[in-house]
Amino acid sequence: MTALVPLPVMLPLLGAALTLLLANRPLPQRVVSVSCLGGTLVVAVVLLVQAYRHGPLVVEIGDWRAPVGIVLVADQLAALMLVVSSAVTLCVLLYSIGQGQAETGETAPLAIFHPTYLVLTAGVTNAFLAGDLFNLFVGFEMLLAASFVLITLNGTRLRIRTGSTYVVVNVLASMIFLISVGLVYAATGTLNLAHLAARLDALPEGVRLSLQLMLLLAFGIKAAVFPLSAWLPDSYPTAPAPVTAVFAGLLTKVGVYAIIRTQTLLFPGHQAGELLMVVAGLTMLVGILGAVAQSDMKRLLSFTLVSHIGFMIFGVGLSTVAGLVGAIFYVVHHITIQTALFLVAGLVEQRTGSTDLRRLGGLARMAPVLGVLFFVSAMNLAGIPPFSGFLGKLGLLQAGVAAGGPLPWVLVAVGTLTSLLTLYVASRVWNLAFWRAPCQTVTPTAPLPALMVGATVALVALGVGLTVVAGPLFDVTTGAAVDLRDRTPYIRAVLPGGPP
Amino acid sequence: MSTGANLVSFVAIGVLVGCGVSLLLERSLSRVLLGIILIGNGINLLIIFGSRSGRAPIVGVTEAPSMSDALPQAMVLTAIVITFGITAFLLALSYRSWYLTGDDEVPDDIEDQQIVRRAARKEVSTADLGGEGAGSDEEQVDPPVQRGAFPDEGPG
Incomplete structure (x- = not known):
C-alpha cells in the first residue's frame, strides 16, 4: 500500500508533462488533466482509509x-x-473547462493553463x-511558481499590477522560510520532521522559541494571518474565476496545514499558543470588518477568507485535542x-459581466439556480445550522x-461576533445582488455552460454533504488530532528504530 | 563541529541580506528583483556556513571525521535553482509591467487608493447608498474577458 503514497505528487506532474506536449490540442489535454486529478482523488481516498485503519x-x-x-x-x-484538495x-x-478558460486557440498562451494547474496541484499534495x-x-515553491503563472495569466495590465504584489510578498515569505530551514539545520543537524521532534527538545529555550517564531512568520504570511494578510484581498480577485477559487480554497490552507504540522510535531506544549490566539482574534475581526466595507463581490469574499482563517488559527492556538479537532474540521x-x-x-x-454589487440586481429572478447556490453556500459559511459551518464553529x-x-x-466572543458579521455580509450580498429589483445596467448574456454550473453544484453539494458525513468525519479529525498531540505514531512510523 | 564560519562570513551574510532588504523596500520591481537575488545569496551562504565543513564527502577518498556535510550543499543547489526560476519570472513580470505602463513601479494598495480618494472628497463608505463604489473606480472594475491572443494594449 505504501507504493500509493508518492502517486498524488507524481500523477499531476506526469499529467503536467503530457498536457505540455499536447498543447494546442484541447480535447486530449482535458482528458489527461481530468483523469490525472480523478486518479489522484481515488488514490487519496484509499490512502485516507489505510491511514485511518x-x-x-x-x-x-x-x-x-x-x-x-x-x-x-x-x-x-x-x-x-489530500482527499479534500483533490476533490476541490x-x-x-x-468548471474551468466549462468556462473555456482552459481553451487553446492557435496563438493563445493559455495552452499553459492545464500544465500549470497540474503543477500547482502537485505542489499542494507534495x-x-x-x-x-x-x-x-x-512543495511550497512548486505551488508558488505555478500560482505566479496562474495569477498573471494573459498578462493584462490589472493582473500584472496585482500579480507583482503577490509575487514579491510570497517570495519574501519563502525567503523567511528558507532562512528558518537553514537555522533549524544549523541548530539540530537534521530536517526530517520526526527526527527534529526528538532533537528540538534538547535545544535551549531561546533558540527553540526563535526558530518557532521564524517558521510561524513564514507560514503566517502564506496563510494570510493578520497582520500579514494585506496582500491577499488585493491580489486574488483579479485572476480568472477558477484560479481565484482554487487559490482561495487551497493555498492559504496549505499555510494553515504547515502551521498545524509544525506547531504540534516540532513545538508541542509551545509558548506561542497565546500569541496565536491574539492573532486569530484580530484576523477574524479585521477580516470581516474589511468585508463589510467592500462593494465588489470577489473582494468581499477575499476578506471573508482572511477572516475565517482566524477560526483555524484559534483552534491551533488552543492546542488541546478538541481545539485541533475543530481546526482540522x-x-x-x-x-x-x-x-x-x-x-x-x-x-x-x-452571467452578468460584473461582480460589482452596485450594478448587480435581480439575480434571484434572472438565474434562480445561482440564487440557490449562493444562498446555500453563504449560509454554510456564516454557520447556520444544519450546515457544516455551524458544526465547525460549534466545535x-x-x-x-x-x-x-x-x-x-x-x-469565543470574537468568533461568535465574526459569525454574525459574516451573516450580515452574506445577507448584504444577497439583498444587493440577488433580491432587489434588477438594475438597468446589467445586461444578461448567454446562458451558463452546463459544466460550469454542474461543477459548482457538485462543490456546493460536497459542502452540504459534509454535514451528512459529519460523524465519520469527526472520527477521522479526532483520530488525526489525537495522533498529532501524541506525536509517537508519526515518529515511530518514520523512524521505526527510534531517533539515531 | 567546525562550520568554517568566521567573522568575515557573518559580515558577508549580513551585508547581502541587509542590502537585499533595503532594495526590497523600493518601488521599482527591477530593484526589488535585485534585492531578492541578494537575499537569496545571503541565505545560501547562511545554509552552507551552518553545517560541518571539511573535505569532499567521498567514501574511500576522505576519512569520515574530516568529511564535509553534503546535505546543505544539495539544499543550496536546490535553492539556487528555485531562485533562478523566480528571478526569470520576475524579470519577465517587470518587463511586461514596463511594456504596459511605461514603468515597473509597484502601485499602491487598492484599499489605500480608495480611502485616500474618499478622504479627499470627505465621504464615508457609502456603497450601500449608491455612492462611491467599485463602479466609479476603474481599479476595481474587472478587465473585459480576454480569450485567445494577448490583449492589444500598451505602447507596443
Whole structure:
C-alpha cells in the first residue's frame, strides 16, 4: 500500500508533462488533466482509509533511510487534506473547462493553463505529504511558481499590477522560510520532521522559541494571518474565476496545514499558543470588518477568507485535542465552501459581466439556480445550522469554552461576533445582488455552460454533504488530532528504530 | 563541529541580506528583483556556513571525521535553482509591467487608493447608498474577458 503514497505528487506532474506536449490540442489535454486529478482523488481516498485503519504510511524515496533521505508521510491529517484538495481541484478543473478558460486557440498562451494547474496541484499534495522541512519548502515553491503563472495569466495590465504584489510578498515569505530551514539545520543537524521532534527538545529555550517564531512568520504570511494578510484581498480577485477559487480554497490552507504540522510535531506544549490566539482574534475581526466595507463581490469574499482563517488559527492556538479537532474540521469545511463561493461569484460574472454589487440586481429572478447556490453556500459559511459551518464553529467554540481562561473566552466572543458579521455580509450580498429589483445596467448574456454550473453544484453539494458525513468525519479529525498531540505514531512510523 | 564560519562570513551574510532588504523596500520591481537575488545569496551562504565543513564527502577518498556535510550543499543547489526560476519570472513580470505602463513601479494598495480618494472628497463608505463604489473606480472594475491572443494594449 505504501507504493500509493508518492502517486498524488507524481500523477499531476506526469499529467503536467503530457498536457505540455499536447498543447494546442484541447480535447486530449482535458482528458489527461481530468483523469490525472480523478486518479489522484481515488488514490487519496484509499490512502485516507489505510491511514485511518493502520496508522501513517511512510515511503522513503530512493530507499535512502529516514533521517537522511526524503520521506513522504501520509498520516490521517495529510490524507484527509489530500482527499479534500483533490476533490476541490477536480471540481475547479471541470468548471474551468466549462468556462473555456482552459481553451487553446492557435496563438493563445493559455495552452499553459492545464500544465500549470497540474503543477500547482502537485505542489499542494507534495506539501501535504512532505516528511521533512526542506521537502515542505520545495512543495511550497512548486505551488508558488505555478500560482505566479496562474495569477498573471494573459498578462493584462490589472493582473500584472496585482500579480507583482503577490509575487514579491510570497517570495519574501519563502525567503523567511528558507532562512528558518537553514537555522533549524544549523541548530539540530537534521530536517526530517520526526527526527527534529526528538532533537528540538534538547535545544535551549531561546533558540527553540526563535526558530518557532521564524517558521510561524513564514507560514503566517502564506496563510494570510493578520497582520500579514494585506496582500491577499488585493491580489486574488483579479485572476480568472477558477484560479481565484482554487487559490482561495487551497493555498492559504496549505499555510494553515504547515502551521498545524509544525506547531504540534516540532513545538508541542509551545509558548506561542497565546500569541496565536491574539492573532486569530484580530484576523477574524479585521477580516470581516474589511468585508463589510467592500462593494465588489470577489473582494468581499477575499476578506471573508482572511477572516475565517482566524477560526483555524484559534483552534491551533488552543492546542488541546478538541481545539485541533475543530481546526482540522474547519479547514475541510472552509476549503470546500470558500471555493464554492468563488465559483458562484465566477458564475455571476459570467452571467452578468460584473461582480460589482452596485450594478448587480435581480439575480434571484434572472438565474434562480445561482440564487440557490449562493444562498446555500453563504449560509454554510456564516454557520447556520444544519450546515457544516455551524458544526465547525460549534466545535471550535466548545473547545474554547472547555479550555477556559480569559483569552479563550474572549476568542469565543470574537468568533461568535465574526459569525454574525459574516451573516450580515452574506445577507448584504444577497439583498444587493440577488433580491432587489434588477438594475438597468446589467445586461444578461448567454446562458451558463452546463459544466460550469454542474461543477459548482457538485462543490456546493460536497459542502452540504459534509454535514451528512459529519460523524465519520469527526472520527477521522479526532483520530488525526489525537495522533498529532501524541506525536509517537508519526515518529515511530518514520523512524521505526527510534531517533539515531 | 567546525562550520568554517568566521567573522568575515557573518559580515558577508549580513551585508547581502541587509542590502537585499533595503532594495526590497523600493518601488521599482527591477530593484526589488535585485534585492531578492541578494537575499537569496545571503541565505545560501547562511545554509552552507551552518553545517560541518571539511573535505569532499567521498567514501574511500576522505576519512569520515574530516568529511564535509553534503546535505546543505544539495539544499543550496536546490535553492539556487528555485531562485533562478523566480528571478526569470520576475524579470519577465517587470518587463511586461514596463511594456504596459511605461514603468515597473509597484502601485499602491487598492484599499489605500480608495480611502485616500474618499478622504479627499470627505465621504464615508457609502456603497450601500449608491455612492462611491467599485463602479466609479476603474481599479476595481474587472478587465473585459480576454480569450485567445494577448490583449492589444500598451505602447507596443
